[in-house]
Amino acid sequence: MSETDETNEPSxxxxxxxxxxxxxxxxxxxxxxxxxxxLIVFAFFGIVAGDSGMFSASGTANxxxxxxxxxxxxIAAALLMIGGEFDLSVGSMIGFAGICIAIPLTEWGWPLWLxxxxxxxxxxxxxxxxxxxxxxxxxxxxxxTLAMLFILRGLTIAxxxxxxxxxxxxxxxxxxxxxxTNAAGIRFCEVSDPVAWLFSxxxxxxxxxxxxxxxxxxxxxxxxxxxxxxxxxxxxxxxxLLRTQFGNWIFAVGGDKLAAxxxxxxxxxxxxxxxxxxxxxxxxxxxxxxxxxxxxDTQRGVLKEFEAIIAAVIGGCLxxxxxxxxxxxxxxxxxxxxxxxxxxxxxxxxDWFKVFLGLMLIIAVVFNNYIxxxxxxxx
Amino acid sequence: MNAPAPAATAPPLIEFRxxxxxxxxxxxxxxxxxxxxxxxVACCLLGDNGAGKSTLIKTLSGVHKPSEGEIxxxxxxxxxxxxxxAIDYGIATVYQDLALVPLMSITRNFFMGREPVKKVVGFxxxxxxxxxxxxxxxxxxxxxxxxxxxxxxxxLSGGQRQCLAIARAVxxxxxxxxxxxxxxxxxxxxxxxxxKMIMRVxxxxxxxxxITHNVQHATLVGDSFSVLNRGRTLGYYEKNEITPxxxxxxxxxxxxxxxxxxxVQQLRTES
Numbered sequence: 001m002s003e004t005d006e007t008n009e010p011s012x013x014x015x016x017x018x019x020x021x022x023x024x025x026x027x028x029x030x031x032x033x034x035x036x037x038x039l040i041v042f043a044f045f046g047i048v049a050g051d052s053g054m055f056s057a058s059g060t061a062n063x064x065x066x067x068x069x070x071x072x073x074x075i076a077a078a079l080l081m082i083g084g085e086f087d088l089s090v091g092s093m094i095g096f097a098g099i100c101i102a103i104p105l106t107e108w109g110w111p112l113w114l115x116x117x118x119x120x121x122x123x124x125x126x127x128x129x130x131x132x133x134x135x136x137x138x139x140x141x142x143x144x145t146l147a148m149l150f151i152l153r154g155l156t157i158a159x160x161x162x163x164x165x166x167x168x169x170x171x172x173x174x175x176x177x178x179x180x181t182n183a184a185g186i187r188f189c190e191v192s193d194p195v196a197w198l199f200s201x202x203x204x205x206x207x208x209x210x211x212x213x214x215x216x217x218x219x220x221x222x223x224x225x226x227x228x229x230x231x232x233x234x235x236x237x238x239x240x241l242l243r244t245q246f247g248n249w250i251f252a253v254g255g256d257k258l259a260a261x262x263x264x265x266x267x268x269x270x271x272x273x274x275x276x277x278x279x280x281x282x283x284x285x286x287x288x289x290x291x292x293x294x295x296x297d298t299q300r301g302v303l304k305e306f307e308a309i310i311a312a313v314i315g316g317c318l319x320x321x322x323x324x325x326x327x328x329x330x331x332x333x334x335x336x337x338x339x340x341x342x343x344x345x346x347x348x349x350x351d352w353f354k355v356f357l358g359l360m361l362i363i364a365v366v367f368n369n370y371i372x373x374x375x376x377x378x379x
Numbered sequence: 380m381n382a383p384a385p386a387a388t389a390p391p392l393i394e395f396r397x398x399x400x401x402x403x404x405x406x407x408x409x410x411x412x413x414x415x416x417x418x419x420v421a422c423c424l425l426g427d428n429g430a431g432k433s434t435l436i437k438t439l440s441g442v443h444k445p446s447e448g449e450i451x452x453x454x455x456x457x458x459x460x461x462x463x464x465a466i467d468y469g470i471a472t473v474y475q476d477l478a479l480v481p482l483m484s485i486t487r488n489f490f491m492g493r494e495p496v497k498k499v500v501g502f503x504x505x506x507x508x509x510x511x512x513x514x515x516x517x518x519x520x521x522x523x524x525x526x527x528x529x530x531x532x533x534x535l536s537g538g539q540r541q542c543l544a545i546a547r548a549v550x551x552x553x554x555x556x557x558x559x560x561x562x563x564x565x566x567x568x569x570x571x572x573x574x575k576m577i578m579r580v581x582x583x584x585x586x587x588x589x590i591t592h593n594v595q596h597a598t599l600v601g602d603s604f605s606v607l608n609r610g611r612t613l614g615y616y617e618k619n620e621i622t623p624x625x626x627x628x629x630x631x632x633x634x635x636x637x638x639x640x641x642x643v644q645q646l647r648t649e650s
Binding site: 025242243244245247248249251252255256258259260262263264265318322323372375 | 474476477478479480481482483487490491492493494496502503504505507529531533534
């Protein structure tokens with residue numbers, strides 16, 4: 001252990017301050033691994049599938065959309081992981097939130113906005129229950145939320161079958177769209193709900209056009225709203241983590257719960273808010289998916305909890321908490337989505353996707369572990 | 380029983396007068412008396428494991444109420460209803476685990492739980508520039524040099540961590556600082572840094588209660604000494620009332636040590 005910095009004599013503040021270049025500070029950020037990974041993945045597909053249409057406007061929108069869905073829950077999972085806990089009930093919550101929207105809509109005749117509001121209220125309760133169980137029992141959240149994974153999935157299937165006698169609730173659009181047929185016999189449908197655009201809209205249809213038969217037509221359907229949600233959530237979560245008091249509390253609670261409590265951080269409250277965030281992120285995922293598909297399915301979101309955790313880990317989160325990044329998780333989801341969609345544009349058999357995923361995870365964990373060791377040992 | 384002499388001038392910051400604490404039939408503390416003046420270091424020497432250390436700290440920091448005896452702050456008797464109240468009196472404890480998070484930066488640790496906030500377009504934002512500057516300045520006041528306030532606390536040496544925790548307590552208004560074995564797990568060089576830190580804090584007028592097993596460290600920085608053994612106090616002495624040798628004998632438990640010596644001698648001759 002070197003003692004060079006411990007001469008222990010008072011000095012003028014700042015005189016021996018080593019200024020670290022901005023780029024070097026950036027390189028130390030936990031998401032740098034994910035940024036590097038993303039660059040490699042894009043370079044790879046740029047070379048292998050560059051002329052296949054993967055990176056055309058609509059191709060890009062495709063893999064962005066897939067990444068964005070995962071990104072939404074990965075960002076929330078990352079915040080919770082930094083806070084030192086897991087939420088394995090995210091995937092089941094997606095299915096549960098889906099029917100929490102569909103059943104009021106179809107069975108009880110609620111307007112869409114109220115059904116969505118109801119689903120979010122349920123999510124707050126589920127997150128609150130997860131948090132209360134973890135806080136009160138002191139048991140690992142891994143096991144508590146694993147139980148919740150089964151409870152929610154079971155409830156989803158049982159309630160849906162009880163009320164509708166099936167496991168899918170189709171044709172939801174009929175309940176929030178009004179359709180008219182004009183004189184020429186063409187059917188026009190219009191969304192008659194005030195909040196639907198927030199989840200199912202698209203923006204920028206006119207950004208890219210191509211000329212077909214001398215007529216300028218849009219080259220894509222626009223950017224789905226889910227991508228906007230993904231970007232906005234990544235920005236908000238990163239801001240909260242790095243620039244607010246609550247962000248500091250998240251790091252503190254995940255880094256050392258006892259230390260945090262001893263200096264007055266409200267540990268239980270922080271965890272409760274984070275569990276509510278993951279449940280709400282799952283509900284946002286479900287809302288967008290349900291409106292996109294126009295149906296709800298009790299099997300939606302299966303295994304999504306693991307994909308979210310993988311994206312968060314690729315993004316630099318430590319499994320032990322106290323370290324990580326929200327933007328990293330968003331980028332982790334992008335890597336995930338790019339490979340998942342990109343593999344179809346290559347000659348590679350899609351069976352290899354899961355192998356690749358597992359390898360990525362191992363590399364990310366080993367890399368993160370190395371970073372953690374470097375950050376926590378005296379120089 | 381050597382009760383502290385009544386203060387001639389300013390009353391001591393904190394004074395324990397014959398404080399005892401019982402848990403049922405267990406005597407955790409018995410007749411503990413000592414006082415700490417502003418800018419003084421009161422050493423609390425621990426004779427043995429189970430000396431009553433944690434009960435003493437918890438009584439000082441308002442977790443336990445004394446079963447007998449009285450606590451005075453600035454000459455007035457007080458009864459702490461809660462740890463919060465003790466904190467309001469300016470009593471701060473630096474526990475052995477330091478309440479630092481190794482993965483977080485020096486700045487974030489320094490202000491953990493008490494983050495400085497500024498409003499940016501109506502949003503309360505963590506003022507990281509102010510925090511980094513203050514953390515560096517405060518460490519600097521005590522001669523702690525860190526190259527970068529954003530480096531993780533995990534990269535600091537044990538001595539530096541201890542000093543960081545002390546500097547934090549002082550910055551947040553500690554008038555009476557309880558140090559729970561601050562040199563326990565440290566090497567010679569790092570211990571000496573922490574001891575120098577204690578003297579610098581003392582010179583700023585903070586009263587320090589330095590709890591330790593180490594007679595050498597205690598006699599170096601202490602202005603008064605009390606020895607705790609199995610919850611009982613073996614006396615309170617001002618610096619000029621006792622020599623380090625006498626103190627050492629008291630700690631080792633005098634007679635016990637003598638009998639141990641003879642036994643060891645006997646074993647030596649047997650071999």
